[in-house]
Amino acid sequence: xxxxxxxxxxxxxxxxxxxxxxxxxxxxxxxxxxxxxxxxxxxxxxxxxxxxxxxxxxxxxxxxxxxxxxxxxxxxxxxxxxxxxxxxxxxxxxxxxxxxxxxxxxxxxxxxxxxxxxxxxxxxxxxxxxxxxxxxxxxxxxxxxxxxxxxxxxxxxxxxxxxxxxxxxxxxxxxxxxxxxxxxxxxxxxxxxxxxxxxxxxxxxxxxxxxxxxxxxxxxxxxxxxxxxxxxxxxxxxxxxxxxxxxxxxxxxxxxxxxxxxxxxxxxxxxxxxxxxxxxxxxxxxxxxxxxxxxxxxxxxxxxxxxxxxxxxxxxxxxxxxxxxxxxxxxxxxxxxxxxxxxxxxxxxxxxxxxxxxxxxxxxxxxxxxxxxxxxxxxxxxxxxxxxxxxxxxxxxxxxxxxxxxxxxxxxxxxxxxxxxxxxxxxxxxxxxxxxxxxxxxxxxxxxxxxxxxxxxxxxxxxxxxxxxxxxxxxxxxxxxxxxxxxxxxxxxxxxxxxxxxxxxxxxxxxxxxxxxxxxxxxxxxxxxxxxxxxxxxxxxxxxxxxxxxxxxxxxxxxxxxxxxxxxxxxxxxxxxxxxxx
Numbered sequence: 001x002x003x004x005x006x007x008x009x010x011x012x013x014x015x016x017x018x019x020x021x022x023x024x025x026x027x028x029x030x031x032x033x034x035x036x037x038x039x040x041x042x043x044x045x046x047x048x049x050x051x052x053x054x055x056x057x058x059x060x061x062x063x064x065x066x067x068x069x070x071x072x073x074x075x076x077x078x079x080x081x082x083x084x085x086x087x088x089x090x091x092x093x094x095x096x097x098x099x100x101x102x103x104x105x106x107x108x109x110x111x112x113x114x115x116x117x118x119x120x121x122x123x124x125x126x127x128x129x130x131x132x133x134x135x136x137x138x139x140x141x142x143x144x145x146x147x148x149x150x151x152x153x154x155x156x157x158x159x160x161x162x163x164x165x166x167x168x169x170x171x172x173x174x175x176x177x178x179x180x181x182x183x184x185x186x187x188x189x190x191x192x193x194x195x196x197x198x199x200x201x202x203x204x205x206x207x208x209x210x211x212x213x214x215x216x217x218x219x220x221x222x223x224x225x226x227x228x229x230x231x232x233x234x235x236x237x238x239x240x241x242x243x244x245x246x247x248x249x250x251x252x253x254x255x256x257x258x259x260x261x262x263x264x265x266x267x268x269x270x271x272x273x274x275x276x277x278x279x280x281x282x283x284x285x286x287x288x289x290x291x292x293x294x295x296x297x298x299x300x301x302x303x304x305x306x307x308x309x310x311x312x313x314x315x316x317x318x319x320x321x322x323x324x325x326x327x328x329x330x331x332x333x334x335x336x337x338x339x340x341x342x343x344x345x346x347x348x349x350x351x352x353x354x355x356x357x358x359x360x361x362x363x364x365x366x367x368x369x370x371x372x373x374x375x376x377x378x379x380x381x382x383x384x385x386x387x388x389x390x391x392x393x394x395x396x397x398x399x400x401x402x403x404x405x406x407x408x409x410x411x412x413x414x415x416x417x418x419x420x421x422x423x424x425x426x427x428x429x430x431x432x433x434x435x436x437x438x439x440x441x442x443x444x445x446x447x448x449x450x451x452x453x454x455x456x457x458x459x460x461x462x463x464x465x466x467x468x469x470x471x472x473x474x475x476x477x478x479x480x481x482x483x484x485x486x487x488x489x490x491x492x493x494x495x496x497x498x499x500x501x502x503x504x505x506x507x508x509x510x511x512x513x514x515x516x517x518x519x520x521x522x523x524x525x526x527x528x529x530x531x532x533x534x535x536x537x538x539x540x541x542x543x544x545x546x547x548x549x550x551x552x553x554x555x556x557x558x559x560x561x562x563x564x565x566x567x568x569x570x571x572x573x574x575x576x577x578x579x580x581x582x
Contacts, residue, residue: 115154115276118164120247124214125164134167135175135186141166142193145269155273163270166241169205176203194266201264211240212301212343213377217247219468220390224297224341227368227392228478231255232296235333237285237326238262242271244299245278259295261288285326286311289512296338296481298330304345304386317356323348324357327393331364336397337480340365346372346387349427350410358408365393366404369475370429371468374439374457385444387455390468394479404477405429415441415453424453435474438467504535533571534578540564 128137141163148155155163169175174183175190191199231252236244239260248256258278262268268282281288286309307322311329318328323345330340348354349370361367369392375385394404407429414423422443430437437455444454460467503510503517509532510517523531544560571578 116157116160117277118160118242118246118274119250119253120164120214120243121161124247127165127167131172131174132183132186135172135183135190137162137165138167138169138172139186139189139193141270142266145266145273146193148273149269154276160274163274164241164246166267166270167211168240168267169202170211171206173206176206198266202266205264211378212243213464214243214247215463215465216301216343216373216377216390216468217244219465219472220299220341220343221247221249221252222465222469223369223390223392223472223475224299224339225249225252226473227339227394227475228480229297229339230481232257232338232481233294234258235290235295235298235330236260236300237288237298237330238300238302239268239271239280240301241267242275242278242280244301245275259290261285285329290333292332293335295334297479298334298338298340298342300326300330301343302326304347318360321347321351321354321357324354327361327391328357331361331393331395334395335482336395337482338395339368339479340393340395341390343373343388343390346389348391349389349407349429350425352410352425355408355410361393362402362404362408365395366402366477367407367429368392368394368404368477369472370405370407370436371471372430372437372439372455373464373468375444375454376457377464385454387439387444390472392472392475394477406432417442419443422453426453436471438464438471502531502535504532504539507532509535530575533575537564537567537571537578540567 128134144155144159144162148159174180175187177183178187190202194202229252232255234245234256236242236258239245239262241262242258242260245253245258245260258275260268260271260275260278260280261284262271262280262282263284265282268280271278272280272282302323303326304323305321309319309322309325311319311325314325314328319325327340327342327344327348330342334340349358371390373388373390375387377386377388379385396402407427410425410427411431412423413426413431414421416422417440419442422441438458439455440458442454442456444452457464458467462470501512502520503512505517509520509523509528511520540560541564544557544564547557547560568578
């Protein structure tokens with residue numbers, strides 16, 4: 001029997017297929033009497049299985065004539081592997097920089113809370129001291145994460161407190177050194193807890209997984225409020241376990257919605273448990289589909305190193321160092337008037353090889369200010385001595401002149417101090433603004449070099465937080481908030497699929513436009529229900545394939561397959577089969 005395929009007039013063909021490594025063609029079948037459980041493939045006499053597609057150029061599209069009045073929706077029993085993203089917060093009215101006030105308007109409607117987000121306790125987190133104590137805290141946190149994953153439940157407040165003590169593996173290389181016998185018990189426990197891939201990722205992260213000091217985070221929020229930040233849509237592109245969200249002041253937290261990106265699956269899993277209402281994406285920043293000109297602020301402690309990133313959107317010189325790449329991409333994601341506030345390697349400012357990158361950043365944004373931190377800023381919580389800078393850039397509207405501080409050039413300077421002579425390249429901004437350098441030049445051992453320029457703490461009674469806040473209080477620039485909200489028709493989602501593809505969400509059909517969900521107004525009204533049903537089948541089939549590929553429990557796979565069959569049966573009753581063999 002030949003039944004015409006479904007076609008959507010005046011719409012691009014939609015092919016609800018799943019792209020997986022070397023997959024077999026999978027087509028949901030129509031349930032027959034007394035079927036044996038089978039993978040969702042269509043099998044007809046003397047015909048090869050054909051992947052379900054919407055009408056192709058080789059077939060004349062025919063609109064199905066089968067219609068069932070007020071059909072009962074069939075809900076598949078599949079549990080989605082990822083949490084439903086929180087709807088974005090609306091833009092806020094223009095603020096008075098001198099006295100920032102919380103937004104009077106309510107945020108855009110969002111999904112119901114999925115749990116309680118963790119917040120730093122009064123007095124801050126009490127993190128362990130010593131390498132082995134930090135490693136034990138990490139293992140405890142991973143154990144809790146595994147328990148939550150097994151029991152499929154949110155973390156309790158007590159569990160969140162323990163999860164927040166995870167400090168990453170930066171500075172803990174001893175646990176991975178097979179020659180160090182004193183680490184053997186902890187090493188064995190870690191190997192038992194992590195998969196081979198997770199263990200390798202943790203070992204690799206020892207060079208750059210340095211979590212941010214609480215003093216630095218608190219002072220950065222002081223600086224942001226000084227320039228007019230009142231909350232909004234916030235992007236954290238290198239989230240770790242989400243300390244920037246946990247430490248956000250209450251008056252900003254109430255008005256903010258977070259998108260977090262974290263590459264490491266264990267660390268990202270902990271972030272999800274700590275911040276269930278955030279949109280946490282476990283992937284690399286370079287692969288994250290995020291809307292351009294959308295966020296009010298990007299806030300992060302970005303990874304450092306001469307690690308080249310593969311992102312064909314940008315020219316090679318912009319992707320040759322990972323810390324500089326994060327600035328480049330984040331500026332595209334922040335809206336005009338918004339800010340990028342990153343803790344970064346001093347070489348973003350000082351490297352002569354990064355001058356072309358700094359000039360590029362200057363074509364997009366104004367440098368409002370920068371502070372150079374002493375090499376002890378991360379010692380207490382990350383166990384490392386490294387010189388870092390805090391940069392705040394304000395994105396400009398297109399075709400507007402540069403109005404920020406000069407920071408493109410770096411020149412060689414020499415210093416004489418307690419360590420004798422030492423020299424290095426220093427950015428012109430810090431030469432012009434020595435008050436923004438919170439350290440004394442000296443000789444350090446950065447990256448194994450015993451003669452590199454470093455900055456030791458100043459001899460002062462003021463805390464690091466007080467010094468940073470005081471330095472940024474001299475910044476005169478302010479960020480802007482738009483008067484108009486982002487159109488309600490655009491939703492920010494963790495979108496699966498290629499740009500231009502269709503997505504069904506809350507009964508409506510959207511098109512994926514560079515990570516934005518824009519309502520697909522080009523689909524005729526009389527075809528929307530059919531297209532929506534096809535998309536539902538596609539999404540459930542994708543979930544089933546994910547379960548099979550990832551080795552999910554057989555009970556979960558069986559439930560998913562039954563849900564898919566029920567969904568497809570309902571579709572056939574209304575419209576006939578999706579596709580017939582030629």
